[in-house]
Amino acid sequence: MNAATVIAVIAIAAILFFAARYLYKEKKKGNHCVGCPYAGSCTKHNNTGGCS
Amino acid sequence: MRIAFAGNPNSGKTTMYNALTGRSEKVGNWGGVTVGSKEYKLKKEFAGDKEVIAVDLPGAYSMSPFTPEEGITSEYVRTANPDAIVNIVDATNLSRSLFFTTQLLELGIPVVVALNKTDINEKEGTKIDAEKLSQKLGCPVFKTVSTENKGLSEMIAKAISLAGTIQTAPYLQADINLHDKAAVDAEDRKRYSFVNDIVAEVETRKVKSAESTTADKIDAALTFPIVGILVFAAVMFGVFWISQTWLGPLVADWLVGWIETFQGWVAGQLENSPAILSALLADGIVGGVGAVVGFLPLVMVMYFLIALLEDCGYMARVSAVMDPIFKRVGLSGKSVIPVVIGTGCGIPAIMACRTIRDERERRATSMLTTFIPCGAKIPVIALFAGAFFSGAGWVSTLCYFFGLVLIFLGALLIKAITGYKYRKSFFIMELPKWKAPSLKFAFKSMMERAKAYIVKAATIILICNTVVQIMQTFDWHFHVVEEGAENTSILASIASPFAILLIPLGFGVWQLAAAAITGFIAKENVVGTLAVVYGLTAFIDTEELAMTGGANTVAMTMGLTSVTALAYLFFNLYTPPCFAAIGAMNSEMKSKGWLWGAIGLQLCTGYTVAFLINQFGTLFTEGHFAAGFVPGLIAEACMVAAVILIGKRVRSHFDEQYELHRKVVKEGAAA
Numbered sequence: 001m002n003a004a005t006v007i008a009v010i011a012i013a014a015i016l017f018f019a020a021r022y023l024y025k026e027k028k029k030g031n032h033c034v035g036c037p038y039a040g041s042c043t044k045h046n047n048t049g050g051c052s
Numbered sequence: 053m054r055i056a057f058a059g060n061p062n063s064g065k066t067t068m069y070n071a072l073t074g075r076s077e078k079v080g081n082w083g084g085v086t087v088g089s090k091e092y093k094l095k096k097e098f099a100g101d102k103e104v105i106a107v108d109l110p111g112a113y114s115m116s117p118f119t120p121e122e123g124i125t126s127e128y129v130r131t132a133n134p135d136a137i138v139n140i141v142d143a144t145n146l147s148r149s150l151f152f153t154t155q156l157l158e159l160g161i162p163v164v165v166a167l168n169k170t171d172i173n174e175k176e177g178t179k180i181d182a183e184k185l186s187q188k189l190g191c192p193v194f195k196t197v198s199t200e201n202k203g204l205s206e207m208i209a210k211a212i213s214l215a216g217t218i219q220t221a222p223y224l225q226a227d228i229n230l231h232d233k234a235a236v237d238a239e240d241r242k243r244y245s246f247v248n249d250i251v252a253e254v255e256t257r258k259v260k261s262a263e264s265t266t267a268d269k270i271d272a273a274l275t276f277p278i279v280g281i282l283v284f285a286a287v288m289f290g291v292f293w294i295s296q297t298w299l300g301p302l303v304a305d306w307l308v309g310w311i312e313t314f315q316g317w318v319a320g321q322l323e324n325s326p327a328i329l330s331a332l333l334a335d336g337i338v339g340g341v342g343a344v345v346g347f348l349p350l351v352m353v354m355y356f357l358i359a360l361l362e363d364c365g366y367m368a369r370v371s372a373v374m375d376p377i378f379k380r381v382g383l384s385g386k387s388v389i390p391v392v393i394g395t396g397c398g399i400p401a402i403m404a405c406r407t408i409r410d411e412r413e414r415r416a417t418s419m420l421t422t423f424i425p426c427g428a429k430i431p432v433i434a435l436f437a438g439a440f441f442s443g444a445g446w447v448s449t450l451c452y453f454f455g456l457v458l459i460f461l462g463a464l465l466i467k468a469i470t471g472y473k474y475r476k477s478f479f480i481m482e483l484p485k486w487k488a489p490s491l492k493f494a495f496k497s498m499m500e501r502a503k504a505y506i507v508k509a510a511t512i513i514l515i516c517n518t519v520v521q522i523m524q525t526f527d528w529h530f531h532v533v534e535e536g537a538e539n540t541s542i543l544a545s546i547a548s549p550f551a552i553l554l555i556p557l558g559f560g561v562w563q564l565a566a567a568a569i570t571g572f573i574a575k576e577n578v579v580g581t582l583a584v585v586y587g588l589t590a591f592i593d594t595e596e597l598a599m600t601g602g603a604n605t606v607a608m609t610m611g612l613t614s615v616t617a618l619a620y621l622f623f624n625l626y627t628p629p630c631f632a633a634i635g636a637m638n639s640e641m642k643s644k645g646w647l648w649g650a651i652g653l654q655l656c657t658g659y660t661v662a663f664l665i666n667q668f669g670t671l672f673t674e675g676h677f678a679a680g681f682v683p684g685l686i687a688e689a690c691m692v693a694a695v696i697l698i699g700k701r702v703r704s705h706f707d708e709q710y711e712l713h714r715k716v717v718k719e720g721a722a723a
Contacts, residue, residue, distance in 0.1 A: 002324055002325065004321050004322055004324065004325055005322070005324075005325040005326065005329060008321075008322055008325055008329045008330075008333050009329065011333065012329070012332055012333055012337065012518075015337060015514065016514075016515065016518060019510060019511045019514050019515050020515065022507075022510075022511050023511050023512065023515075
């Protein structure tokens, strides 16, 4: 296994891990619509815990 | 300590709230943008060492709620006992604003009046004597300009210092029977007379309200039905042409060039690594996400232009011109607002339906509003417009106006099913004053949405593309799929049954079915998945400095004709939105029956539109119907039968109610 392969495996694992962790954290915060331009300032999100 | 921010719609409450708290809540140059209360701590520069919570409330004209959001405001100030109230008064319309002010002053809670938008007054030569107004009202009055942070520190310091004191009222409502409409009307007239007397003493106007100005003449033209709609069509065509044909692709080209170079570099580094790694990292992650991010400039330019239109006050005129049409098809005049907001994102659009009083109209609007393509659908539109129609600006315009037509047709269908009869209803919406749009506001709005777009691309779309790439690379035994045997992959075997259903629509191949399915997670996924399954990562031609057009690689690889490409585009635009938007629909409709009805209606609409375009388009271009005409016709007949059955079922409930009523009458008569 060459160095490029090792780096690629680590990079893929890291990218997916951080993406999944971000989604998990947002969901835990009550933001059910990650990527919605209003997700952070959604009225329902602030008061009743999520748009959905 | 809590300070409530209350005032008339479009008086600038949320802009002030954002300035004081550092938040970036949605603002708009029309009333009804804020539909629920929001709370956040004041910035230290305003609150000092104290912890002060600002509560932004929806706009209200009076303490007697007429709309649901007005109810939130009146209930909050009555029951939540805030320590102080900042009453934001639109200085350009003092007489209307002070009605609510005098009601707030009766609550006993200390009130500070923020005379907002005083910069516009200065330009128009209107003068308000703030000191005299303060004496008349018995509370402090500050001149403020929220957009420039003027007067906010003094105003908020005063509000904090007054907490805990008792407010005296300059006008007290007489002890009347609140159930007696005539008595309430008479009392309101007295209050207006009191307010008008104050205004006459404190305000001097250069331009009298009754005078017809140039702006009034422009408004009369823009809100005149035919002229207004034609101007709207021309304006939107301009927006799409700039964002998707001219400036957007020009900027996108530069970005795509970088993405391509990076992708090439990654692929080069992995030359001696297993092919799956190169496919995952270079094609799936960098290529798939890059294909979506490549459209970011188009989306940003469009959001920038829409923000300019919103800020100058044009969108409010559009609402006014659309109002009569919406009412005629059985929706509310207020349904216009969700539709306008829906050009950005379907979720806040569905939430904005809350301002509609009538339950049937509210549910029908939240069911139909997502027919207007949201920002997430722009990459899909741009891709197909670019690849199959030489980047023609008319494609985007057609998508939006066809969305409007579907809303009207859908509303008529719901009207027929629910047995609704047209009745007169009122839509009160003030036309905000025309103003030069703020570039800062438009830039901020654009950047917020761009950030959200990138976050989505780097999370949901990235994960989806990786999963799609893995499912495409392996078969069910987790063996790498050989070249030429792509149909044995996991993805192909899952998507193929769906693809059969799409044969009458002209795109019955598993790749296109898979892209449409992943679109339900996020609509940008359609582009990302197409990039992965077809191995096409550059949808924008970097050499021609424009969107790829005509018979190019994208069009040839997908194997679609212009007719089937349009059918596929419309299928993706008008089938149900993403899951998040469906969730928002669920919250607003509060009825499983209506929710399933909405999903069914959207699925049937997308399917029917694509079927008609494909079959009749093929008939016109090739002289015969396309493949799957008869099965498609059977599917359509089933949909029509389902609609008739649902209609009958809904109406039978009316009959049951009627019968029950008659029995009661008969029994009563017998007794």
